[in-house]
Amino acid sequence: MDTPSYEKKITPRATDYSEWYLDIINVAELADYAPVKGCMIIKPYGYALWERVQEVLNIEFKKKGVQNAYFPLLIPEKLLKREKDHVEGFAPEVFMVTHAGGEKLEEPLVVRPTSETIMYEVFSTWIHSYRDLPLLINQWANVLRYEKKTKPFLRTSEFLWQEGHTVHKSIEEADDFARQMLAVYEKFFREYMAIPVVMGTKSESEKFAGAHSTYTCEAMMQDGKALQISTSHNLGDNFARAFNISFTDENNQPAFPFQTSWGLSTRSIGGLIMSHSDDKGLVLPPQMASIQVVIVPIFNTENKEEILNFAEGLKNTLIENDIKVSVDSRDLRPGDKYFTWEKKGVPLRIEVGPKDIANNQVVCARRDTGEKSFVKIEELTSSVKSLLENIQKDLYDRALERRIQKTKSVDSYDEFKFAIEEGNFVLAHIDGTAETEKLIKEETGATIRCIPFDTEEDTGICIKTGKASSRRVLFAKAY
RNA sequence: CGGGGUGUGGUGUAACGGCUAACAUGCUUGUUUUGGGUACAAGUGACUCCGGGUUCGAAUCCCGGCACCCCGACCA
Numbered sequence: 001m002d003t004p005s006y007e008k009k010i011t012p013r014a015t016d017y018s019e020w021y022l023d024i025i026n027v028a029e030l031a032d033y034a035p036v037k038g039c040m041i042i043k044p045y046g047y048a049l050w051e052r053v054q055e056v057l058n059i060e061f062k063k064k065g066v067q068n069a070y071f072p073l074l075i076p077e078k079l080l081k082r083e084k085d086h087v088e089g090f091a092p093e094v095f096m097v098t099h100a101g102g103e104k105l106e107e108p109l110v111v112r113p114t115s116e117t118i119m120y121e122v123f124s125t126w127i128h129s130y131r132d133l134p135l136l137i138n139q140w141a142n143v144l145r146y147e148k149k150t151k152p153f154l155r156t157s158e159f160l161w162q163e164g165h166t167v168h169k170s171i172e173e174a175d176d177f178a179r180q181m182l183a184v185y186e187k188f189f190r191e192y193m194a195i196p197v198v199m200g201t202k203s204e205s206e207k208f209a210g211a212h213s214t215y216t217c218e219a220m221m222q223d224g225k226a227l228q229i230s231t232s233h234n235l236g237d238n239f240a241r242a243f244n245i246s247f248t249d250e251n252n253q254p255a256f257p258f259q260t261s262w263g264l265s266t267r268s269i270g271g272l273i274m275s276h277s278d279d280k281g282l283v284l285p286p287q288m289a290s291i292q293v294v295i296v297p298i299f300n301t302e303n304k305e306e307i308l309n310f311a312e313g314l315k316n317t318l319i320e321n322d323i324k325v326s327v328d329s330r331d332l333r334p335g336d337k338y339f340t341w342e343k344k345g346v347p348l349r350i351e352v353g354p355k356d357i358a359n360n361q362v363v364c365a366r367r368d369t370g371e372k373s374f375v376k377i378e379e380l381t382s383s384v385k386s387l388l389e390n391i392q393k394d395l396y397d398r399a400l401e402r403r404i405q406k407t408k409s410v411d412s413y414d415e416f417k418f419a420i421e422e423g424n425f426v427l428a429h430i431d432g433t434a435e436t437e438k439l440i441k442e443e444t445g446a447t448i449r450c451i452p453f454d455t456e457e458d459t460g461i462c463i464k465t466g467k468a469s470s471r472r473v474l475f476a477k478a479y
Numbered sequence: 480c481g482g483g484g485u486g487u488g489g490u491g492u493a494a495c496g497g498c499u500a501a502c503a504u505g506c507u508u509g510u511u512u513u514g515g516g517u518a519c520a521a522g523u524g525a526c527u528c529c530g531g532g533u534u535c536g537a538a539u540c541c542c543g544g545c546a547c548c549c550c551g552a553c554c555a
Contacts, residue, residue: 019548022547033547035546036546037546090554093553145554145555147554148552149480149552149553149554154555230555263555264555299513301513334513335515335516336516338515339516353514355514479555
């Protein structure tokens with residue numbers, strides 16, 4: 001049989017991983033390029049993923065007592081300059097508004113690259129007493145950073161995120177909260193996106209501009225590269241001092257509070273795409289999919305109405321059980337529809353035709369494995385639920401297994417270079433200096449992704465300098 | 480921001496400096512078909528990324544810009 005040519009192709013992962021990623025976004029209709037450099041249009045099917053992120057995280061944040069608020073997009077330039085490290089970190093990538101109303105502005109306005117400065121300026125007027133603490137605020141917003149090299153979702157000049165900002169009376173409390181929020185992210189990635197992440201602390205050179213310490217969730221993509229998929233910062237009292245946020249404590253003494261900020265962006269959607277998808281298209285975990293089940297009715301002219309009615313009945317049953325389901329009633333051949341939904345990563349496909357109705361069953365086909373099974377109508381809901389649960393679990397397990405297989409512990413620089421070149425996460429000793437870190441990056445392209453929380457004390461010697469080291473850190477090439 | 484590459488209907492491609500820019504697919508209509516991309520017919524759809532230049536003549540050559548892709552440096 002001739003292989004027909006179709007309008008959209010998918011480059012296999014083995015041929016060109018990057019090209020494959022772009023093709024998936026295209027065929028699954030997640031995003032389009034915009035007529036502005038480095039910016040993208042998030043199409044409805046892609047935006048539904050972001051809405052799901054918002055839906056789940058809002059619930060988790062509120063459990064922690066965090067409230068949503070909104071601050072302006074534009075920041076007076078002088079505010080951005082208030083904290084020294086912060087401005088140095090962000091200055092090269094800010095967009096600046098210099099004109100408005102046809103005239104030059106007295107003071108340029110910065111388009112927020114992040115909102116610490118404008119929020120904290122305001123926090124200083126909100127906080128007076130220890131009774132005002134902790135202050136727990138989150139905002140859903142877009143931010144802009146001028147980026148030289150962009151890639152849809154993973155790095156765009158404008159991106160969507162949530163940024164949480166909290167203020168606490170002690171550094172211990174702030175640090176604990178920053179870690180709690182990191183754990184919220186970890187849980188979200190595990191239970192919803194089916195992405196296993198490594199939690200840890202960023203090295204000095206990788207930490208956030210102006211932070212006391214930065215905690216991170218690092219995920220491994222299918223090519224072995226790391227993606228920093230969310231971060232949480234303990235800001236210490238650096239910003240409180242810079243923005244003059246102070247409060248009177250229980251002993252009637254003035255004090256500076258301690259702050260955190262934490263964020264998760266549309267980059268995570270890029271991580272989601274790369275984690276599970278295959279050469280046939282997108283693969284979505286059921287917990288993230290806006291369509292969890294697609295029903296493909298198989299009919300001919302005579303039985304069309306009967307089959308469609310039957311399919312609608314199945315749909316209603318599933319909807320009543322909180323399953324997100326859609327019937328593809330288009331007048332196309334079944335194979336055509338299978339390809340459509342395969343590309344879009346719908347976790348489960350139900351085929352229903354005359355033979356099935358006669359046998360009181362349907363055919364269920366898993367997107368992730370292609371595995372087909374017959375399901376009795378009476379057991380439809382329970383079977384679909386358990387299939388979706390299995391898909392969710394298997395996607396996570398496969399991603400975890402892949403990461404375990406591709407995480408190497410090495411003790412020499414030669415082994416290190418080889419393991420990095422092969423596309424692994426590499427656990428190795430380093431002397432802990434920024435110079436050595438930089439040297440390793442220059443020579444191998446690998447950076448310290450984090451000092452994982454779960455590594456034990458393990459004395460050894462630095463793979464590069466031979467100096468003493470007390471613990472292994474995680475290296476990888478990163479997106 | 481340096482080095483390299485690409486830019487043609489919605490999508491994937493073709494066209495020596497020379498006919499009305501071609502083919503496939505999509506989309507629309509009709510008939511047919513429907514358990515992994517049915518078949519046929521008719522129709523639809525492109526200032527060949529933008530702006531200059533060279534030329535009798537430019538999708539094609541040159542210059543500039545923009546966007547995208549790859550490799551570096553920089554960053555969520």
